[in-house]
Amino acid sequence: xxxxxxxxxxxxxxxxxxxxxxxxxxxxxxxxxxxxxxxxxxxxxxxxxxxxxxxxxxxxxxxxxxxxxxxxxxxxxxxxxxxxxxxxxxxxxxxxxxxxxxxxxxxxxxxxxxxxxxxxxxxxxxxxxxxxxxxxxxxxxxxxxxxxxxxxxxxxxxxxxxxxxxxxxxxxxxxxxxxxxxxxxxxxxxxxxxxxxxxxxxxxxxxxxx
Amino acid sequence: xxxxxxxxxxxxxxxxxxxxxxxxxxxxxxxxxxxxxxxxxxxxxxxxxxxxxxxxxxxxxxxxxxxxxxxxxxxxxxxxxxxxxxxxxxxxxxxxxxxxxxxxxxxxxxxxxxxxxxxxxxxxxxxxxxxxxxxxxxxxxxxxxxxxxxxxxxxxxxxxxxxxxxxxxxxxxxxxxxxxxxxxxxxxxxxxxxxxxxxxxxxxxxxxxxxxxxxxxx
Numbered sequence: 001x002x003x004x005x006x007x008x009x010x011x012x013x014x015x016x017x018x019x020x021x022x023x024x025x026x027x028x029x030x031x032x033x034x035x036x037x038x039x040x041x042x043x044x045x046x047x048x049x050x051x052x053x054x055x056x057x058x059x060x061x062x063x064x065x066x067x068x069x070x071x072x073x074x075x076x077x078x079x080x081x082x083x084x085x086x087x088x089x090x091x092x093x094x095x096x097x098x099x100x101x102x103x104x105x106x107x108x109x110x111x112x113x114x115x116x117x118x119x120x121x122x123x124x125x126x127x128x129x130x131x132x133x134x135x136x137x138x139x140x141x142x143x144x145x146x147x148x149x150x151x152x153x154x155x156x157x158x159x160x161x162x163x164x165x166x167x168x169x170x171x172x173x174x175x176x177x178x179x180x181x182x183x184x185x186x187x188x189x190x191x192x193x194x195x196x197x198x199x200x201x202x203x204x205x206x207x208x209x210x
Numbered sequence: 211x212x213x214x215x216x217x218x219x220x221x222x223x224x225x226x227x228x229x230x231x232x233x234x235x236x237x238x239x240x241x242x243x244x245x246x247x248x249x250x251x252x253x254x255x256x257x258x259x260x261x262x263x264x265x266x267x268x269x270x271x272x273x274x275x276x277x278x279x280x281x282x283x284x285x286x287x288x289x290x291x292x293x294x295x296x297x298x299x300x301x302x303x304x305x306x307x308x309x310x311x312x313x314x315x316x317x318x319x320x321x322x323x324x325x326x327x328x329x330x331x332x333x334x335x336x337x338x339x340x341x342x343x344x345x346x347x348x349x350x351x352x353x354x355x356x357x358x359x360x361x362x363x364x365x366x367x368x369x370x371x372x373x374x375x376x377x378x379x380x381x382x383x384x385x386x387x388x389x390x391x392x393x394x395x396x397x398x399x400x401x402x403x404x405x406x407x408x409x410x411x412x413x414x415x416x417x418x419x420x421x422x423x424x425x426x427x428x
Contacts, residue, residue, distance in 0.1 A: 020237075020239055020280060020283070021237070021238075021239045022304075023283065023301075024239040024242050024243055024246075024283060025239075025304065026301055026302070026303070026304030027246060027283070027286065027287065027290075027301055028242055028246060029304050029305060029306075030296050030300050030301055030304065030305065030306050031246060031249075031250070031290075031295075031296070033305065033306035033310075034295065034296060034306050034309070034310025034311075035309075035310045035316075036249070036250065036253055036255065036295065036310055036313055036316070037246060037249040037250070037253075037316070037317065038249070038316060038317060038318050038319070040318075040319055041245075041249060041317045041318050041319050041322060041325075042242060042245035042246065042249060043245075044319050044322050045241075045244070045245035045248055045249070045317075045322070045325075045326070046235070046241035046242065046244070046245050048322070048326060049234055049235075049241070049244065050234045050235065050241070054234075094328070094330040094331065094332055095328075095330075095331065095332075095375070097375075110218075112216065112217055112218030112219075112361050112363075113215060113216055113217075113218075113262070113359060113361055114215065114262050114265070115278065119328070120327075120328060123234065124234055124244075126228070126229070126232050127227075127229060127232065127236075127278065128226050128227060128228050128229070130278045131223075131226065131227070132217055132220075132223040132274065133223040133224050133225060133226045133227070134226050135217040135218065136217040136218065136219065136220040136221070136223045137223070137226075138218075139218045139219060139363060139405070139416050140218070140219045140363075140405075140406055140410075141411070142411070142414065143411060145226060148225055148226040148228075149226070149228065155413070156413070157413065158413045158414075158415065159411065159413055159414050159415070160399075160415045160416075160417070161414070161415070161416045161417070162397075162417050163218065163361065163364075163416060163417065163418045163419070164419065165359045165360070165361060165418045165419045165420070166331075166359055166375070166378060166381075166395050166419035166420075166421070167331040167378060167379070168375055168395070168397075168419050
């Protein structure tokens with residue numbers, strides 16, 4: 001915890017981490033004693049985000065769109081509705097928007113004001129997505145951002161950055177890699193990386209998936 | 211408010227550091243901070259805009275030096291104290307000395323699925339939409355002292371309405387306890403040159419999600 005958040009910063013109370021830990025424990029105890037929260041439910045929430053939801057949910061959506069043109073059409077028209085039809089994938093609230101990468105346009109998603117991210121389809125965002133370097137640069141220098149991720153796009157490809165400034169949430173539909181004809185949905189999903197659905201990466205090369 | 215949370219276009223923050231095989235949480239307390247926040251949102255103790263606004267009001271140095279979940283923790287404590295849900299002394303002592311207030315509902319395991327589904331922010335319109343896709347608009351040059359979702363880099367800029375996203379809860383109103391005040395929401399696209407001048411990447415287009423009060427016809 002930063003020093004000036006504590007009235008007692010001139011004392012040493014162990015590591016910064018343990019100080020924050022104690023502070024969170026104190027908060028949880030007070031809220032529980034007040035009857036506002038149920039600690040058992042908190043554990044279930046943590047378990048949900050650690051084990052039940054993650055980029056694999058989004059990967060299934062992308063793989064389906066690559067194989068099923070009708071699904072892709074619905075996804076691009078109304079992603080909330082499309083993902084809702086894959087009941088087993090994710091429970092999605094309103095306002096999911098899927099944006100398609102094409103040979104002419106590459107999409108990238110950011111939240112410059114905080115950390116808005118499609119949790120239900122990608123899980124919780126990685127630290128870099130919430131960090132100042134990404135939030136500051138994505139809207140101004142997306143090619144520089146891509147270079148940090150080891151990605152170089154042809155200069156003629158238009159780059160479209162979506163700043164998530166409201167409750168709409170964006171999922172990038174990356175381009176299906178060449179040489180994947182006839183692949184199963186499951187196998188295709190293995191090509192889909194988290195970063196390819198944010199727009200800071202591309203799908204894996206088919207040779208990386210056996 | 212014009213604070214450091216509004217980072218779009220700032221220079222000097224350096225390279226993006228990607229952690230390989232990043233865990234969902236880097237310490238157990240991070241998960242608890244997230245879960246406490248979701249439980250309090252479910253209880254309708256406050257709303258997501260209050261969480262964002264509380265963090266924006268942190269001193270800039272605190273905002274920049276705290277980790278993501280530390281910021282959430284600070285924002286949560288601020289909302290709890292300001293709303294009289296517990297006192298600073300209770301949080302410091304780690305024990306409640308008075309009973310809690312009555313909240314609207316409580317997050318328990320039995321309602322978990324409901325609580326984990328993001329609520330809808332669609333609301334009934336108050337008036338017809340002023341703009342339609344294809345309209346040229348200019349974002350207003352406004353600098354509200356409270357919460358807003360119009361980033362500084364996109365103020366006073368010419369753009370084009372690309373989509374209408376429906377009528378939504380208005381964060382600028384909710385964050386200051388003035389209710390939903392539903393507003394039309396649009397995807398508005400700007401060229402890189404409009405935002406960043408003649409040296410910008412000529413292939414760049416940036417969109418924001420803009421509430422109607424942020425816009426005027428150009």
